[in-house]
Amino acid sequence: MSLAQVRPSSPRRARRTIWDVLRPHEPIPRGTYLAILAGSGLGMVAAWCALTYGGVVAPLFLPSPTTTIRSGITLVADGTLLQNAEASLSVIVTGWALAVVAGVPIGILMGSFKAVEALIEPVIDFVRYLPVSALIPLLILYIGIGTAEKVAVIFIGTFFQLVLLVADVAAHVPREQIDVSYTLGASRAQVIRRVLLPATLPGVMDTLRITMGWAWTYLVVAELVSADRGLGFMILDSMRGFFVDRIFVGLATIGGLGLGFDLAFKWLHRRLLPWSPKA
């Protein structure tokens, strides 16, 4: 080796530049992360303030933070918000839970057994391309415009996607984990119960979280079409009276509840599956 090739070892400098923060997949210090997070949130609020208090956008289209908060307090105080939120929540949780109870086992069977896949894949692939919104008229015709119809919309909206997502999770259980259990003496039933099922848990948890997010979309669609209560109904009703501030309260509630569910799922994932690579 020639002398020119020998470089003095450069100790890692503590000084950071913007480039250190922008390395692909590289973790960044927690403080930096939180600072960016807070900056993003505050930036949004600041933009909102600037647009409304600065008079850039007419209050008819975008209410100011103060109006929105005041309206929110009123809606909570007279019980409107809670009533509607409760109506939406019960529909969403019922429809989603039914889809989960039916869809997860079917998905696992479909992803694990080629025979089951051949049996149900054609049906599911057909139905899942039918937008749920297109089925709403039919559902109203069959079961009316009550709670059952909304539960059915959520069920149909989530069930088919859920089956496919769970099937994909089950199909990706590493082949070698199954092989090794056979060489350890596991029977087929044991492989399913003690290897396949636990191996799918993290993926299933993720699927539950994702489909819960979609359930909100279907709920609001259903409530916009026909409802006399619920957050979607509240938003539509507020639009009729040009109560833009109420619309924003409704949106904030939906966003807040969605975020709450998301965080709850992430927390559950860490608590229930501490071994998962994502925990």
Added chain:
Amino acid sequence: MAAAKLSLREITVVFRARRAPEVVAIDRLSLDVADREIVSIVGPSGCGKSTLLRLVAGLVRPSAGEILLDGRVVTDPGAERGMVFQSYTLFPWLTVQGNVEFGPRIRGMPEEHCREVAARYIQMVGLTGFERAYPKELSGGMMQRVAIARALANDPEVLLMDEPFGALDAQTRAFMQELLLDIWQKTPKTILFVTHDIDEALFLGSRVYVMTARPGRLRAEVSVALPRPRTLEITTSEEFVAIKRRVLAMIREEAGKALGMETAPAVP
């Protein structure tokens, strides 16, 4: 040789994939392994070594030929043929302890027995203190040691090892090689050991099979008549070095073929 513990007769394995040419992974391969013998298998990458072990494990069916264990045809996997895989195969939802006692547990051994066996093998591979750790908290080498402990804890008659020490650093690797021989001296098992490392193959095996480039056939069988119990010192002995030189020359030639060269570069 007395009646073989394990016997492969004219095995051929052809993989057929849709829209791909068929691959003859193993072509009319026969070999015998005596009871409680360690046989090493070396050969160029892709020559069918893993396939050979999976055949014996019962995870792959031969396209032709048969595999006999104690004179009976092998068709399915069984606990008497344990396997350590080339890739990581620990169950991520089980702790180190849970992984190691997986075999005894599913075979319905009493709780106490499972715990005691797990403790013994975890200690053997030097992972005492990590019983409650999950695989994601372990290094690659530690995971592989758990996989070895898991296979051993099931006390199989035949142990199929597919480059089990490939991921380990040189020191741990040497330690594990001696440990394996030590365990084998105490509780002799029939071991088929696949490796890329010729020193390892010769140090562990009573015989070394050299496979040809794909399709895998036996190129040669080299007997390693070194006394046992062996320690790593023998790897510097003259006898060892002489055998190694022969095996190396053969492998180099096969590796050359595998890479599409007609003849290997001259060996000094």
